[in-house]
Amino acid sequence: MRSRLAILVLLGLALAAPLVIYPVFLAKVLCFALFACAFNLLLGFAGLLSFGHAVFLGTGGYITGWLMINSGLTPEIAIIAGTVAGGLLGAVFGKLAVKREGIYFAMVTLALAQLVFFLYLQAPFTGGEDGLQGVPRGKAFGLIDLADNQTMYYFVLAIFLAGFWLIHRTVHSPFGQIMKAIRENESRATSLGYDVNQYKWIAFIISAALSALAGSTKTLVFELASLTDVHWHMSGEVILMTLVGGVGTIIGPLVGAGVVVSMQNYLSGGELGNYLHIIMGAVFVVCVLSFRSGIVGQFNKFRRNNF
Amino acid sequence: MSKTEADFILSTQHLSKGFKGFTAVDDVNLNVSRGDIHALIGPNGAGKTTVFNLLTKFLPPSSGKILFNNQDITSLDPAAIARLGVIRSFQISAVFPNLSVLENVRVALQRKEKNSLHFWTSERVLNKLNDKAIELLASVGLESFAYSKTTDLSYGRKRALEIATTLALEPELMLLDEPTQGMGHEDIDLVADLIKKVSQNRTILMVEHNLHVVSKLADKITVLQRGAILTEGDYATVSANPQVREAYMGTETVDQEVSA
Numbered sequence A: 001m002r003s004r005l006a007i008l009v010l011l012g013l014a015l016a017a018p019l020v021i022y023p024v025f026l027a028k029v030l031c032f033a034l035f036a037c038a039f040n041l042l043l044g045f046a047g048l049l050s051f052g053h054a055v056f057l058g059t060g061g062y063i064t065g066w067l068m069i070n071s072g073l074t075p076e077i078a079i080i081a082g083t084v085a086g087g088l089l090g091a092v093f094g095k096l097a098v099k100r101e102g103i104y105f106a107m108v109t110l111a112l113a114q115l116v117f118f119l120y121l122q123a124p125f126t127g128g129e130d131g132l133q134g135v136p137r138g139k140a141f142g143l144i145d146l147a148d149n150q151t152m153y154y155f156v157l158a159i160f161l162a163g164f165w166l167i168h169r170t171v172h173s174p175f176g177q178i179m180k181a182i183r184e185n186e187s188r189a190t191s192l193g194y195d196v197n198q199y200k201w202i203a204f205i206i207s208a209a210l211s212a213l214a215g216s217t218k219t220l221v222f223e224l225a226s227l228t229d230v231h232w233h234m235s236g237e238v239i240l241m242t243l244v245g246g247v248g249t250i251i252g253p254l255v256g257a258g259v260v261v262s263m264q265n266y267l268s269g270g271e272l273g274n275y276l277h278i279i280m281g282a283v284f285v286v287c288v289l290s291f292r293s294g295i296v297g298q299f300n301k302f303r304r305n306n307f
Numbered sequence B: 001m002s003k004t005e006a007d008f009i010l011s012t013q014h015l016s017k018g019f020k021g022f023t024a025v026d027d028v029n030l031n032v033s034r035g036d037i038h039a040l041i042g043p044n045g046a047g048k049t050t051v052f053n054l055l056t057k058f059l060p061p062s063s064g065k066i067l068f069n070n071q072d073i074t075s076l077d078p079a080a081i082a083r084l085g086v087i088r089s090f091q092i093s094a095v096f097p098n099l100s101v102l103e104n105v106r107v108a109l110q111r112k113e114k115n116s117l118h119f120w121t122s123e124r125v126l127n128k129l130n131d132k133a134i135e136l137l138a139s140v141g142l143e144s145f146a147y148s149k150t151t152d153l154s155y156g157r158k159r160a161l162e163i164a165t166t167l168a169l170e171p172e173l174m175l176l177d178e179p180t181q182g183m184g185h186e187d188i189d190l191v192a193d194l195i196k197k198v199s200q201n202r203t204i205l206m207v208e209h210n211l212h213v214v215s216k217l218a219d220k221i222t223v224l225q226r227g228a229i230l231t232e233g234d235y236a237t238v239s240a241n242p243q244v245r246e247a248y249m250g251t252e253t254v255d256q257e258v259s260a
Helices: A002-019 A023-045 A054-070 A075-097 A102-122 A147-173 A174-184 A188-193 A197-220 A234-244 A252-269 A273-290 A294-306 B048-055 B078-084 B101-113 B121-139 B155-168 B185-198 B213-218 B235-240 B240-247 B249-259
Strands: B010-020 B024-030 B032-034 B035-040 B063-068 B086-088 B173-177 B203-207 B222-226 B227-231
Touching: A002 A147, A002 B032, A023 A147, A023 A174, A023 A197, A023 A234, A023 B078, A054 A102, A054 A234, A075 A102, A075 A197, A102 A234, A102 B048, A102 B086, A147 A174, A147 A197, A147 B078, A174 A188, A174 A197, A174 B101, A188 A197, A188 B078, A188 B222, A197 B010, A234 A252, A252 A294, A294 B173, B010 B048, B010 B203, B024 B048, B024 B213, B032 B203, B035 B048, B035 B213, B048 B086, B048 B203, B048 B235, B078 B086, B101 B121, B101 B155, B121 B155, B155 B185, B185 B203, B185 B213, B213 B235, B222 B235, B227 B235, B227 B240, B235 B240
Parallel strands: B035 B203, B035 B222, B086 B173, B173 B203
Antiparallel strands: B010 B024, B010 B032, B010 B063, B222 B227
8 A cells, every 4th residue: 555655656756747847858868778678577587697687778778869860660660660679689699608508698798788888889771870860759659749748748758658657567577577587596497497598688678678668768868879788887877776776676767767867867967977887886885895785775674674 | 096006206217417527416216106205305415406406407417317107208498397397496585576475476477378478468458367376375374475575475485485486387396396395393384285185186305404394295215325315215114224323314313403
């Protein structure tokens, strides 16, 4: 009952927020939050640290951007196409990566992502260094004009909620139960008769597809798809968001994305802009050293101990 | 269940495993009779756990064959062997620490539901397994801990939970790797009684160091030394064997353990 009330309050805040805060900024936060939640599905619930998740974000963005410029499809179709493309890429990369564990898994994902980065750098359809600029937002379902930032924000909010719901459902499903068991004790899960690689693979595909969904949506928001989204910096950034917010918690990555994006926006405009990476690095170090369970994890602990 | 000489649930033929020039398991022909509690003993480094890992394919054998119910399982992967009904435990307790005690058992029960790949349905569909899970927990005396977090259980209770989880799969053959290792006296007797209890209608192959437990439980004992079978037989035969006394236990230890 109390959690239902909390959800309603949050939803109310999300609906009212663009009246107070710049909607493009809010939409950006939601895109990164979805990206971080998708990443957290893999790290927090399946125990797999991917170091190449930017490739899925970027792929979704390029596919959606290219389709919006060249095909005249409606935005929701372009977004679905981007999501499917990310999912397919995830199916291929995941198949290769889940054969390895721990640091080797991370290295395989990084290597594959870098491969695609250089491909996108050279390929004609991505626009190389320039990226895809002036991507039209189009009309959702052919009816709702997304050119207005506020409308765009509500469109992004709907996508975010759908993605977030899918992650929540996956975590709290029969599949999610086995995924958690594999995270806790992989060889025991095997000895109970589960093909652990199959479970990891499916989790990887879901995570990749939702990351691509985030990328596709982000491209529409900024009317731009660029190499930044495929760069390994982005893979690192999503790890930072997830860890700051709280790995393995449902809401943590959302909070983490909010904090990181806010810091970036606030700092890069001010006189501390040149020190952005140093400050982010310091935050990361402090977080890893002193509150490993992240903001939400720490808050949950505090609540358990005091109430 | 009728038991003939030839009714072996599990046998190995010339099973060997080498690690870069070191032979850990050397031409082992092991035969486990249906319905027995069969103990595998031997000094540290004799290759007992390696044999277990070969039987469940957590390690691939270098050569030799493994037969389960006369079916060649040498080429199967570990999960497939588990699905045939051969369930193993591990030397360190194999539980899922951050799941609840009930969920631990349910993870095993869930496999036969065939919904384990469904990421789109709610986990509430698993609640219908709760009664069965509680029943299994009751059989190992853990029903009052059903909703505790597993990591909070004592070591002995974790091992009991592991047995309940294994039982959930109704295995034909249970492989227990040192089930009483690292336990105090009371816990050892508890687990030994539990093993005796669950051995009804199934076969158990166990690696065990504690000879008191072996003498109490085992129908047949195989002694391994340097990866090869030294001797086989019931407790009296094995403990009387001078080679065993010398190579494994040292004469005095045997007498002490027997009288203990």
